Amino acid sequence: MLLRALIEELDYVALQGEPDVANVTSIAFDSREVAESGLFVAITGFTVDGHHYISKAAENxxxxxxxxxxxxxxxxxxSIVVVKVTDTRQALALASARFYDNPSKKLSLIGITGTNGKTSTTYFVKSILEEARATVGVIGTIGAMIGDTPLATKSTTPTTPESLHLQHMFSDMAHAGVDTCVMEVSSHALSLQRAAASRFRIGVFTNLTPDHLELHRTMEEYYEAKAMLFDLTSDYNVVNIDDEYGRRLSDKVRHHKAQLLTYGVVPDIPSAGFDETALPDVYATNIQYEADHTTYVAHTPVGRVDIRVNLPGLIYVYNSLAAVAAAYCQGIGLGQIAAGV
Structure with a gap:
């Protein structure tokens, strides 16, 4: 594929040679993995700068x-074409998506972000989708899978892979017949442009608590990083409005192209001043905790359904409720949702 086709959406300056004559057969951001006729993307990392390894990439x-x-x-x-762009991380994401023929557009991609609950919410969604006979891929902290089969990957990045590896995974999933991919999306990945060229149908926000401040420095920066996911969605933004930052996020994305769907827990005995007109779109009532499971009633725009979660605790009410909301956005019936949870 010609280099120009990989970077045509970017502003760039050719420092040497012409992008029209560079035919690229592979992409790498590690100079040791550059192959003959490959494209090397020099990334400025936290400890290593790829610009220092350009000569090694040339040798390879x-x-x-x-x-x-x-x-x-x-x-x-x-003979080597050298092109300068504004942000090589963004360029890597875009070039990788182009190289693999924009594979995320061939999937119904669901991105889940938040400080806590990403992994369990991901697997609740996976279980519901499989109950509805979907072929599901998963990318997250536990690894990448198609169904119950691990997906081979070069990624060493926790939670959300680097964009090159991510687009390769999407491509493998599309070729394997996956119709829906459920993916954990970390704040690091959003800040570092790993998901920049991914096309999400649904975004899910679970919560935000102090964490990862070694990268983001402040809660405000952390929140803004998480909010980036919801600029990448096309159909639905699913947001926990019991969370302080979720309420901010719902106000922020209310007028986005993607439809806002809120979720939360409604107490059986409302406090003074409770506003029934401000109920979430999807909400839980009648929560009962047992030693080994939790039950509740999930209310959705198309009716209510009894839910049993085989894990005790309020956190699993929230995480399964997020999955219920995401499944509703996928058009899955309430009976299959309850059976899948």
Whole structure:
């Protein structure tokens, strides 16, 4: 594939050679993995700067190199095309999606973000979808899977893979007949553009509590990173409005193209001043806790259904309720939702 086709949506400047003549057969962001006629994308990391390994990529046969700052060209073969872009992380995401023929567009992609609950919510959604006879892929903390079969990957990144590996996984899933992919989306991944070229049908927000401040520094930065997912969705944004930051997020995305669907827990005995007109779109009542399970009634825009979760605790009410809301957005019936949870 010509380099120009991979980066045509980006602003770029050719420092050496012409993108029209560079035919790319693979992509790498690790110079050690560059193959003959490959594209090397120089990423500025926290401890390692890929710009320092351009000559190594050239030795390994790179046909083209993407950089985001000025580099020394005198030692590179004149046959290598060198292109400067504003952000090589964004360029890696876009080029990878193009290289694999935009595979996320071939899937119904559900992204789940939040401090807590991403993994259990992901697997609640997976279980419901499989009850509805969907072929489901999962990407997250536990790994990548198609059904119950692990998906081979080079990714060493926890939770959300680097964009090149992510797009490769989407491609493998699409070729394997997966129709829906449920994916944990971390704040790190959103900040570092790993999901930038992914097309999410549904985004789910669980909650936000102090964590990961080594990267984001403040809760405000952390919140803004999480909110980035909901600019990437096409159909639904599912948001927990019992969470302080969820309420902020619901106000932020209320007028987005994707429809807002809120969820939360409604107490059986409302407090003074409770506003019944402000009920979430999907909500739980009549919660009963047992030693080994929890039951509740889930209310949705198309009716109510009894839910049993084989895990005790309020956190699993919220996580399963998020899955109920996501399944509703997928058009799954209440009976299959209850059986799947």
């Amino acid at each position: 046969g790179a046909a083209a190199i993407l950089v985001e700052r000025e580099v020394e060209l005198s030692g590179l073969p004149s």
